[in-house]
Amino acid sequence: MHSQTSTQKLNTTSRDLLPFIESLPDAVIIVDPEHKIVLVNTHASDMFGYPTDSLEGLDLQAIIPATHRHAHKKRVDQYFRSPNTKAMSVQKRFSGLRADGTEIPVEIMLNTIVLDGATAAMAVVRDVSYQRELEDRLIQESLTDEMTGLYNRKHFKAQLEAQHSGFIRSALPSSLILFDFDHFKNINDEYGHAAGDTVLIKAAKVVQGELRPLDIGCRIGGEEFAIILPNTQLRDAVTLAERIRDRIEKTEFRLDDSTCHITVTMGVASFTPSDQSYDSLMKRADKLLYAGKAAGRNCIISQEALAGRLGAVPQK
Numbered sequence: 001m002h003s004q005t006s007t008q009k010l011n012t013t014s015r016d017l018l019p020f021i022e023s024l025p026d027a028v029i030i031v032d033p034e035h036k037i038v039l040v041n042t043h044a045s046d047m048f049g050y051p052t053d054s055l056e057g058l059d060l061q062a063i064i065p066a067t068h069r070h071a072h073k074k075r076v077d078q079y080f081r082s083p084n085t086k087a088m089s090v091q092k093r094f095s096g097l098r099a100d101g102t103e104i105p106v107e108i109m110l111n112t113i114v115l116d117g118a119t120a121a122m123a124v125v126r127d128v129s130y131q132r133e134l135e136d137r138l139i140q141e142s143l144t145d146e147m148t149g150l151y152n153r154k155h156f157k158a159q160l161e162a163q164h165s166g167f168i169r170s171a172l173p174s175s176l177i178l179f180d181f182d183h184f185k186n187i188n189d190e191y192g193h194a195a196g197d198t199v200l201i202k203a204a205k206v207v208q209g210e211l212r213p214l215d216i217g218c219r220i221g222g223e224e225f226a227i228i229l230p231n232t233q234l235r236d237a238v239t240l241a242e243r244i245r246d247r248i249e250k251t252e253f254r255l256d257d258s259t260c261h262i263t264v265t266m267g268v269a270s271f272t273p274s275d276q277s278y279d280s281l282m283k284r285a286d287k288l289l290y291a292g293k294a295a296g297r298n299c300i301i302s303q304e305a306l307a308g309r310l311g312a313v314p315q316k
Ligand SMILES: Nc1nc2c(ncn2[C@@H]2O[C@H](COP(=O)(O)OP(=O)(O)OP(=O)(O)O)[C@@H](O)[C@H]2O)c(=O)[nH]1
Pocket: 180, 181, 182, 183, 184, 185, 186, 188, 192, 193, 194, 195, 196, 197, 200, 221, 222, 223, 293, 297
């Protein structure tokens, strides 16, 4: 005698199944091997924005976002070839497509059933908008520096590592600007630590305002910032660094009852074939930054300067 398993097919009729699926708190969509929707509950019509019963008879593709349709169709075919009970969203984030064209984040649990004598797949679909939003917010928070809103050191390292991999794989140029505020201790000593924080927050906004969408602005230490510039040659990175240095120098930082000015010193470097890891770029940029401090601050020193081909770019 065979023991019952959780994957044993349910053998039922639409008439018997309907009250059961109507009693469930999730949307239920039953699909035949030709991908036709054969039975749904009211939650499914509501979730996807269709009048009652009008989902039935439609191709399943009608409720799949266009970008996922091809992969989803293949997955459904594969499911019918070797059906097993499984969650479709364990590794991947799924979305459904509503009648009004908006997308809804969902989790899907699939079961095979025999409905009215024919094999079908029963998808239990749960709206996970709230969880997805929370998840996105937590991910974003875990990568962000709370004070300035720039990315944090953890994200900085992960992104620089990814850029290094891209460089090794396909020689995509990437550059790094590392910078540190000059004599920041004096700001704290003169105006107080809270004022120092205000300067950092405002300077971060100045930096952010100069970046392109793909550039990654980070606060990697107390008053040490970094900008990863994907797909950017050293020359262009130096141009951007100079623009930011100049903008910060010219900014009047308004504090509670006073104002102050501050400057930054920058090290600018790009990946080279001898970089074994992202860390060597980081160390090189750090060395350049400290060479800039030694050269008198408020300046940019680029990798070429270190190689002796270009002088430092002191601004004063
Ligand atoms: N207000 C504030 N101060 C910070 C923060 N992080 C670091 N600092 C301060 O930044 C100062 C850094 O001092 P130093 O490392 O001596 O550097 P500096 O005074 O900027 O001088 P140079 O880097 O040599 O130009 C210290 O006084 C730290 O307390 C922060 O988040 N907020």
